[in-house]
Amino acid sequence: MEVNETAERQRLRRELVDLLNTYSGEAQHIGHAFANQHRLHATDMHALLAVMHAERKGAPLTPGKLGEAIGLSSGATTALIDRLERGGHLRRTRESADRRVVHLRYADAGMALAIKFFAPLAPRTDKIMSEFAVEELQTIERFLQSMITSVVTYRDELRNT
Template structure:
């Protein structure tokens, strides 16, 4: 049986996909270890990451938007927020003139725990990135934006309710 030889592009594609899978698994394991070591549910960690990213963008989440972001019902979202608030990882704030609007912020005690745990990882990633030029990093950034967009689009498609 004839088998076409892989092109260099095919080889690179296969290796990149394998590396992305490995990275994803390792990142999940690190997150799981953090969650376990601080008595958090896996969804609690997802919630914390969503709150941290939103806050970093300058657009803090409301409980409703958090639930949408991580796919939880209103009740499950409230339970996760309550757990995270009790543990000092999150705080509810009222920053709007409409006092009914609640925003979620990363709590200082939770931030301190995250920095202690993830700080060494930040140093390791900085050590990796220092070996790349700004142009290399810009290419990686563009690639990862594209891959994240593709993954998000796929997630939206597979979680959408099926018609019929």
């Protein structure tokens, strides 16, 4: 590797990490605004995002998996789910042959609130994505997925110390 390439790689590493941190912080501000408007806790937002992402992947979370994903005890997870269910954000379903297995789904009322709040952001992000070729977006997807995996792995290590 050339000296210039090494220097550029180091510059890009610093810049990309700074950009990821800035994006994360700004996205959290928007999430907090949604939470404040709907009287939700930060933990509630983490739970709703985890449930939404799991649903999109076709693998809805159980209460236990939700607790693991956001780092809560069983009792705290139950209280969280009860609160979100009362507020119309989540619903419990039994979709398995084993009726003891409960899955968590985003409730229609909660989804309607989220769609209304976040809808103005969609055309902005769509416009930016339209400026990139599919191959570029695939590279970005691979990069972000790898970065998330790295952060989640470290988070899990910290929980186990």
